[in-house]
Amino acid sequence: MIHQVSTSKAFYDLFFEISNEHRHGILLLLQKKAMRITDLVKEMDLNNAEIRRHISRLRDVGLIRRDVEGYYRLTPYGETSLFSLWEFYFLSSNSEYFSTHNPSGIPSRFVKRIGELSVCTNLTNAIDFFRFTENLFKESREYVWLLVDQFPLNSISEIIEAIERGVQIKIIEPKEREFDPDLDSMTSEETQALSRARFTPLVEQRMLDEVNAFLYLSEERCVLAFPTSDGQYDYKGFTATDDSSLEWCTELFQHYWDEAELRTPTPPTLQVKRGRVSEKGEHLGQVVVVGRENPEVDAQAVQDAVDNYDEVILRGTFNLGTSQLIISRSVVIRGEGREDDVPLTKVYKSGWTFPFFSQPDVNRHRFFLVDGEGADVRIENIHFTDFEYNCLGLRNGNSVTIRNNRITLLTGLGRGLSTSIGDQVIGIMQFGGFPGGVRIEGNYLDFHLAYGVVGNLARVNYRAEDPNFRPDLTKHNCYLGFGIDIFYACGKVIIENNIVRNLNARGIVAADNTGSAHFQIKNNTVISEIYGSYWLVPSFAGYGIKARSGSHLGPAPHVEISDNTIRCDKINYCGIGLSGPELGRIGTEKLIDGMVKNNRIHLENGSIGIFTESCDGFEITDNTLTGKAYYGIGIFPGADKKRTELGAHGNIVEDNDMKGLELKNPDEYSKGLFDEKVYAGSKAGSATAHFWLNVNTKRNVVKVSSGETVVDEGEDNTIIREEDGE
Numbered sequence: 001m002i003h004q005v006s007t008s009k010a011f012y013d014l015f016f017e018i019s020n021e022h023r024h025g026i027l028l029l030l031q032k033k034a035m036r037i038t039d040l041v042k043e044m045d046l047n048n049a050e051i052r053r054h055i056s057r058l059r060d061v062g063l064i065r066r067d068v069e070g071y072y073r074l075t076p077y078g079e080t081s082l083f084s085l086w087e088f089y090f091l092s093s094n095s096e097y098f099s100t101h102n103p104s105g106i107p108s109r110f111v112k113r114i115g116e117l118s119v120c121t122n123l124t125n126a127i128d129f130f131r132f133t134e135n136l137f138k139e140s141r142e143y144v145w146l147l148v149d150q151f152p153l154n155s156i157s158e159i160i161e162a163i164e165r166g167v168q169i170k171i172i173e174p175k176e177r178e179f180d181p182d183l184d185s186m187t188s189e190e191t192q193a194l195s196r197a198r199f200t201p202l203v204e205q206r207m208l209d210e211v212n213a214f215l216y217l218s219e220e221r222c223v224l225a226f227p228t229s230d231g232q233y234d235y236k237g238f239t240a241t242d243d244s245s246l247e248w249c250t251e252l253f254q255h256y257w258d259e260a261e262l263r264t265p266t267p268p269t270l271q272v273k274r275g276r277v278s279e280k281g282e283h284l285g286q287v288v289v290v291g292r293e294n295p296e297v298d299a300q301a302v303q304d305a306v307d308n309y310d311e312v313i314l315r316g317t318f319n320l321g322t323s324q325l326i327i328s329r330s331v332v333i334r335g336e337g338r339e340d341d342v343p344l345t346k347v348y349k350s351g352w353t354f355p356f357f358s359q360p361d362v363n364r365h366r367f368f369l370v371d372g373e374g375a376d377v378r379i380e381n382i383h384f385t386d387f388e389y390n391c392l393g394l395r396n397g398n399s400v401t402i403r404n405n406r407i408t409l410l411t412g413l414g415r416g417l418s419t420s421i422g423d424q425v426i427g428i429m430q431f432g433g434f435p436g437g438v439r440i441e442g443n444y445l446d447f448h449l450a451y452g453v454v455g456n457l458a459r460v461n462y463r464a465e466d467p468n469f470r471p472d473l474t475k476h477n478c479y480l481g482f483g484i485d486i487f488y489a490c491g492k493v494i495i496e497n498n499i500v501r502n503l504n505a506r507g508i509v510a511a512d513n514t515g516s517a518h519f520q521i522k523n524n525t526v527i528s529e530i531y532g533s534y535w536l537v538p539s540f541a542g543y544g545i546k547a548r549s550g551s552h553l554g555p556a557p558h559v560e561i562s563d564n565t566i567r568c569d570k571i572n573y574c575g576i577g578l579s580g581p582e583l584g585r586i587g588t589e590k591l592i593d594g595m596v597k598n599n600r601i602h603l604e605n606g607s608i609g610i611f612t613e614s615c616d617g618f619e620i621t622d623n624t625l626t627g628k629a630y631y632g633i634g635i636f637p638g639a640d641k642k643r644t645e646l647g648a649h650g651n652i653v654e655d656n657d658m659k660g661l662e663l664k665n666p667d668e669y670s671k672g673l674f675d676e677k678v679y680a681g682s683k684a685g686s687a688t689a690h691f692w693l694n695v696n697t698k699r700n701v702v703k704v705s706s707g708e709t710v711v712d713e714g715e716d717n718t719i720i721r722e723e724d725g726e
Contacts (some may be wrong), residue, residue, distance in 0.1 A: 010061075017061050018085065023054045027078060030064060035072035038159040090118040097122060097236070097271050101226040101509065105212025107255060116248040120238035123660075128710050129235040132223045133216045140218040143168040145253045147215040149233050150174075159203070166308040169203045172253075172260050174211045200304035201287045201312075206260030215253055221494070221597045235601075237543070286311040288336070294351060297320025302665050305683070306331050314382060317346045324365065328372035335382040341503035343406055348386035365389040376436065380404050388415050390426040399436030399491075402428055405443045412447040412479035412504075422473030422535065426482040427503070433490035433514070439538045440484055440495045448502035450529050464474055467571060467669040480505045483526070489517040489557065500526045504542050505535040507566070511548040515555025521545060525565045532573055541572035548579040549591045549614075556581075559594040567602045572669075578675045580614025580638055580646055593617040603627040609661065614638040614646045620653045626660030628672045630688045637696040647696040647714075654703035654720070663709070693717050 013401055018024050024043065027346045029035060029043055040051050055072060058064045062076035091114065099538040103111055106636060123129045137158035144159075144167055146152060151173055152159070159169060204353050214225040214233050222245055225237030240246070275509040287309040303310040315336045322431070327333070335345025345557050347367060365388055370377050375397035382407040384391045391407045394400050409415065412425045427445045430438055442605075471477035477513060483500035486493055486509065493510070500507040507526035510519050532541020544566035551555035576596060581588035601609045610620060613636045625632050633656065637647040664670070671686030690708040693700060695715030702711055704721050710720060 001049055003394045015676065017057055017063065018081070021053070023048070023058055023238055024057065026054055026072065027063065028071060031079070034067070034073045036070050041674070050214045051209055062074050068549055078093070084483070085115075089117070090115045090120075093118075094238075099234070101228055103213070103226045105227065106252060110248070110252050110255075112246060114566050116244045117224070117240065118244075118389075120240040120648045123223075123237055123239055126595075127237040129223065129225065129237060130154070130560045132221070132239045136216050136218050136221045136223055137162050138218055138398075140167050141165065141220045143170070143216040143250065145215070145250075145254055145257075146171045147217075147256055148173060148215060149212070149213060154235060156642065158380040160610030163200055163202050163304060170253075170307075171203065171205045172211065172256050173205065173207050175207045175209055175261075196480050200301055200303050202290050203309055204256060206262055207229075208256060213252065215248070215249055217249050217253055222248075222331065224244055224249060226616045247556045251618055271543045277376045279354060280298075285309065288313045288315055290619070291316035291318035291345070291347075293317050293319045295319045295323065298326065299323035299614065306333060312533075314345045314347070314700065318348070320347060320349050320367065320563065322349065322351045322365075325368050327368055327370045327377055328375065329509050330372075330374075330376040332378045333368070333382070334378070334380045338381065343381045343383040343404070345381065345386065346383045348384070349388060350386070366393040367391050369393040369395060370400055371432075374398045378403065379400070382406075383448045385406070385409065387426065390429050392428045394428070394430040394434065394438065395432040397432075397434050397436075399434055400430075401439045402439075403439070403442050407443065407445045408449055408548075409447045410450045412481050412502075413476070415479065421532065421569065422480045423476055424480045424524075426485050427500075429482070429485040429487070430489060431487045433488055435490040436517075438486070438489065438494070440493075440498060442497050443504065444501075445483045446499075447479070447483075447504075456481070465571060466685075470538060471531075471534070473533065478504065478531065478533055482509060482537050484508045484518075487512045488515040489519075491516065492518045493520070495521045496523045498524045500524060502530050504528060505533045506542065506546050507544045508544040509543070510557070510559065511546070513557040515557060517557035518560075520555055521547075522562045522564065526567070528568045528570065531570045532568075532624040534572075539572075540574040540577070540611075542568070542569065542573045542574070543577045543600070544568060544573070546577040546579070547591065547594075548577075549581045549588060550579075550583075551581070551588060554587070555589050556591045559591055560597075562595060562597045564599045568597065568606055568660065571605045573603055573606045574611050575599075575603060575606070575609045577611040578613065578615045578618065582646075591615040593616070594619075595618045596623065598622045601626070603629045605629075605664075607631070608634050609658075610634070610649060610653075612636065614648055615651065616649045620651065622655050622657075624657040624660070627662055630664050630666075632656070632658045632661055632690040634692040635697050635700055635702075635714075636692070636694040647698055648694075649698045651700045651702065653691065653700065656703075658690050658705070658708055663690065687711055 025044060026040060029040065029241055037048065037055065039052050042046055044051060049339045062075055063081065064072050066072050066076050103114065113368055123132065133155065137155060140162055148171065154283060161167060172456065213226065214237065216223040221239065221241050223236060223237065225233060227233055228495040239307065245300045260690065272316065285303050286592065289305050289312060289313065299320045302318065306325065306327050309331065311332045312336060313336050331377055336345045337344035366377065367384055367387055370393065373396060374497060376399045377397060378401040380403040381539045385408045392402060407427045409521060415423065415425050425447055425504045428440055473480065479502040482505050483503040484495055484498065485506065495508060501601045508521055508524060528542065545564060547559045561576060568575065576599060578591055592615065596610060601623065603609060604627050606627065608629055608631040609625040610633045611625065612634065622631060633653055635648045635651055666686035666688050670688055690701050691710045693714045695713045697717060700714065700717050701720065702710065704719060706722050710719055
């Protein structure tokens with residue numbers, strides 16, 4: 001009992017002594033440094049007797065002490081007491097504000113530390129309050145956190161500007177304040193901005209039963225208000241930039257954020273807008289974007305994510321409408337989960353008609369377009385479907401990896417880039433240089449999933465079995481399907497372990513690439529169960545794999561095609577095709593010193609297994625050809641009167657297995673395959689053979705197994721027959 005009375009007396013003594021402004025002033029001076037009485041006389045503008053009297057009272061209650069040199073210092077009791085008075089100092093300095101505003105709704109531990117806000121500037125009117133919140137948004141570079149009584153519609157434009165700088169925004173709102181703006185009274189630009197502000201992954205939203213403070217917080221400024229006595233907000237409060245205030249506000253917001261629940265808003269309308277890459281120089285880490293199957297939301301959410309995060313995880317199903325998303329910086333984009341080896345994340349497009357656009361619009365019609373100087377991009381484990389032209393476009397960057405995705409269409413009919421040469425549908429297309437390399441692996445592509453339901457591709461199937469029939473591409477008889485299409489590469493390109501189905505023009509194609517490009521096309525499975533398109537080359541319905549030197553001036557790339565499985569079930573397909581420079585194009589060079597090895601090719605009713613035109617020094621070895629075709633392997637020159645040097649020289653063809661290949665009988669179609677209009681003329685007429693070396697071929701070496709036939713119309717070619725013991 002005596003102890004309690006003593007404690008109470010010390011409590012009152014403390015406040016009594018400190019309540020004197022002169023004694024409080026002395027304590028504040030001693031808090032900065034130790035001082036003698038003469039020093040205090042000068043600082044306090046009091047006489048010596050007055051200073052001594054105040055010093056004596058402060059010593060009696062234990063707040064200060066005198067050292068041996070005559071300096072007065074704060075005791076630990078005095079230091080702690082003075083520090084604890086900041087709460088009272090802050091409250092009393094703003095007594096008018098706190099007479100009508102109540103901070104007691106926040107956790108008591110923050111009320112006890114409210115003195116940490118003592119450097120704050122009091123904002124006595126709402127105009128100043130909103131001016132500082134606006135400046136807070138404009139100054140932010142990393143984040144803005146909002147604890148608000150309702151979604152800040154008045155800050156929409158500032159929020160969008162912050163998003164475009166890559167600023168991360170967190171918002172806490174009360175549960176009972178259901179967000180229901182009057183959309184009819186808003187302009188289309190305002191509703192689009194509102195949707196972006198609420199659905200971009202840069203904005204995270206949570207909700208509480210009630211919000212007992214109003215807080216805007218960035219890395220450099222805070223703006224704070226407390227509710228009035230009747231629980232309302234009049235937007236009068238405080239702003240500060242000092243570390244103590246920022247720390248207090250950060251901890252208060254984090255406390256509420258940890259307690260809050262996720263809010264899922266209802267989307268208004270939206271138009272996709274590209275954000276600017278963050279000015280911070282650094283990007284945020286990982287974000288999960290949940291698909292809503294709403295093109296007014298999904299496209300913008302994914303675009304904002306790839307603009308600002310290093311890893312974007314897509315969960316669920318996304319409808320991108322007619323939008324194309326641009327990837328301009330290094331990022332990993334991956335879907336979440338697989339089931340039965342199919343990605344669970346699905347992305348599709350909607351809102352377009354057929355035929356729907358022409359050549360000038362081509363660059364707008366993709367799911368993703370990689371186009372960023374120096375960007376390293378990885379796209380994996382996503383199911384892309386229902387697109388109109390090109391699924392994934394690769395224009396510019398350092399490196400790209402496209403891995404374990406699924407790219408499918410129910411049918412390619414009714415889609416595609418509608419041009420004078422037909423309707424093009426392309427899975428993965430590179431049309432620019434990536435010096436750091438391109439890797440396309442483990443993907444599944446099929447552009448005619450409905451084959452088993454609706455049958456063959458061509459709309460005029462009753463003539464498709466005729467070897468001389470050609471679909472009218474300008475009348476949309478069939479689409480032009482390209483699986484993996486590589487142009488203008490300048491680095492290493494690895495295409496492996498992909499399954500490519502029902503691409504009726506080219507399953508995999510590498511054309512017009514530079515001399516610094518190096519292609520490895522290996523372990524892929526290319527299957528076509530549908531009729532071909534006869535695109536550009538009327539002799540062949542389509543190619544399983546095609547490599548061409550093309551139109552690029554200078555050296556051609558190095559090409560290796562190995563360990564692939566190719567099966568084409570319909571008429572007039574070619575398994576693997578190698579072509580030299582584009583005819584008439586002076587300055588382009590041949591494909592040289594490449595390899596076609598250990599591939600398995602089955603043509604049910606094809607034209608030729610392996611076709612090599614104006615290529616030198618290739619090794620065509622250990623391939624297996626089965627089924628039925630006019631020719632097994634052909635070595636041909638291009639028929640170009642402007643460039644008579646375009647022969648086919650120095651190729652080695654050996655150890656290829658054609659025991660399972662049946663040669664079709666000569667007919668008018670086979671006679672027209674190699675005429676002077678396309679390839680060098682033939683002396684052998686319409687003969688068919690396992691090996692055909694056309695005119696203007698030189699110094700090729702061909703090893704022929706027993707029973708295999710050869711047509712050799714060239715010069716200095718070496719034919720080695722097994723029965724000769726060589």
